[in-house]
Amino acid sequence: MDNISNSCIKAKLEKLKKIDSYNIGESTEKLAKRLGISPNEIIKLNFNENLFLPKKALSDIIKLVADQCDIRIYPQEEQNKLKVSISSHLKIPYDTIVVGNASDELIDRISRLFLEKGETAVSFNPTFPIFKYCAKRQSANYLTIPLLENFKLNVEKMLASFSNKTSLLYLCSPNNPTGNQFHKADIETLINEFPGVVVLDEAYGEYALYSLVSKVNEFDNLIVLRTFSKAFGLAALRLGYAVTNSTLAKTLSEKSPLPFPVSSFTLNMGKKLLENFSLVEKSVKELKKEREKLIKRLNEINGITAFNSQANFVLFAVDKPYELVYQELLSKGLLIKKLGKILHLDNCLRTTVGLPWMNERLVKNLKIIFG
């Protein structure tokens, strides 16, 4: 700030310093440089991306879409066309769908619209950190109820926290980072009893046991979020959608902070992938098979407890310092997510379910670390 002399700007910058930034962590490129290896040598298992969709198949689709797309023109009908595709794919009404720049943008949009300064957002912990980040950006309070030790929702405590000041409830199911999907009845109880809007983040819905997308018309206050970043393998393109009753859907789309939140190219990629859903379906099936295998193999290692998952990642607790395990794996080019203490578990780590050879290498190295 030393090179700014304007006192007005200086004061503004000083104020902005107080707002937390969201840390997306070190890039693979920077990490590789630090480790003195090539980025290709890093097996990236830290962001729950879908490595099962072949890159070549996606590149072929990209070329097709690029050919069909006139990128000189603003996106006007593309959103509607994608909504038609989503509507027939999920068998849900067209007017319940709102397209956005991936789930993060939709969480932010909903928080801006339904959470005001001084109000309270409720969630549980541990869960996806963007909820807290978006609530704090609104200068709202963020109240969390710990999950029970078996990662189930503490419904009673959550219900007791609801009041006329709690205007937004963030639920994530399957939950990141625990991986479990909560009981449908528990989720429905919370939606029914919550006085404000409920965001149900189903980013991992395609890997899960059930979805509430077809139930949104039964509630005044439910917004389900889905993304193309996980099962559909489009994390880099930033595409997602909300499903909610038609009244909330209208508000969410008309009150979007910007007129063109998603590019035509991205919208058309989403549509094309829905037309090629068998590719996605196959990758989901393969991942689920590999997920069960990985959990079983991790649990065979003395000192590791891996938890069941209905997502594309696995949470595991270790009986050594988590930082040490993380660094040892990193030195072998295996990048996973370190979490530390979660509820009663002191040393937790999370890994994306990788391709079989990646999981093989992960298990092999963990076996070495744990003797």
Ligand SMILES: Cc1ncc(COP(=O)(O)O)c(C=O)c1O
């Ligand atoms: C629960 C959850 N919601 C949303 C996201 C972000 O998704 P998107 O890429 O659609 O913003 C993630 C990413 O890891 C996630 O775990």
